[in-house]
Amino acid sequence: MERGTRRAKPIERILDSAKEIPKPKALYCVSEAKIVNDSQFTLDGILFTSKIGVEKIADSKFVIPNIVTAGVEIEDYCFTRESVLEQYIVMEICNFACQFAKDAMIRDIKKNYGIALKECIFPGEEGFLLESGKKIFDVFGDVESKIGVSISEMGLPTPSRSAYSICFA
Template identity: 30%
Template sequence: MGIILVDKLPFYLDEDMLIEKLKLRKRKGMNEKLNKLMKKALKIAKPKGAYFETEIESRTENSVKIKGEVFNSRELAKATEKNQKLYPYIITCGKEIEEALIKTEDILEKYILDGIINSILDCATICISKDLKERYQIANLSYHIPGALNDWPIEDQQKLFKIFGDVAEKIGVELSESNVMKPGKSVSGVYCQVMDDITECI
């Protein structure tokens, strides 16, 4: 099976949660702005994602090799000791909603819209992990992100995008030479099946 591409992930926005998260409850006029921006986001946002299953080709104490690329992480190697598969992924809020954020000049609206976009990305991530678990009959997953682990250099992000080929472009995600993703509200890494109970279980 090849790369699974989802070009419009479902999402929802919880007004009460956003009010609390963004600390808007006692500030006059902000709730109206929130409601307006939520409606705008629901209309234009198109979060997307891509993932696939791949065999681990080789492993050392400090690295894992998939699709001809060596990912240098002791923690990732340890996490995959009991299985032979990894699930690379790229998930994004979508360029449509980020363009709306860029065009917004009002500072308060930028703040609120940024919070809304974070919620959209959270929903998209949950959807992808759920779809992956159902598709491959996996009970629990852990996730690992280049640059987030102390021993996994962010430079390996380039290798991750390389194994996706042109799929990253198809979902509208670009990676700069300095390893910054665009849209900014995008995440990439690998999932692996959890064989034991660990804190990163999702």
């Protein structure tokens, strides 16, 4: 679709009105990881249960819990949109903003520690329970005041365009 065409103009208008709203953020730390047994490990003293996590820690020099978010600002803006097209496009902006936060975190880790991440495990994936997400938040303390993200008892984040994981290098 070419810019400025009749079909493109509504989309361009939506993008122009929303482009300055996202405030992507990332929170990470290099944690002290200790293997307790074949299915449990601690990060900075917080106990996790995951065989796959234990395997990845045994194979890594650095363990980096992290939380990234598109920011509450863009998600709140999306919920004020009446048109389905506007909501869809703004949610895509949310997705890009969350990916931007993750990419910025990866660059920052490489710059500050000289390491590249090998892989990450996400709560809810096989071998790593969704409820483990709350423990990732516990590593950081009051995440909501730091980057505006909270987590439900089931491990679901608000804003919804947020992700949390444990990465290994």
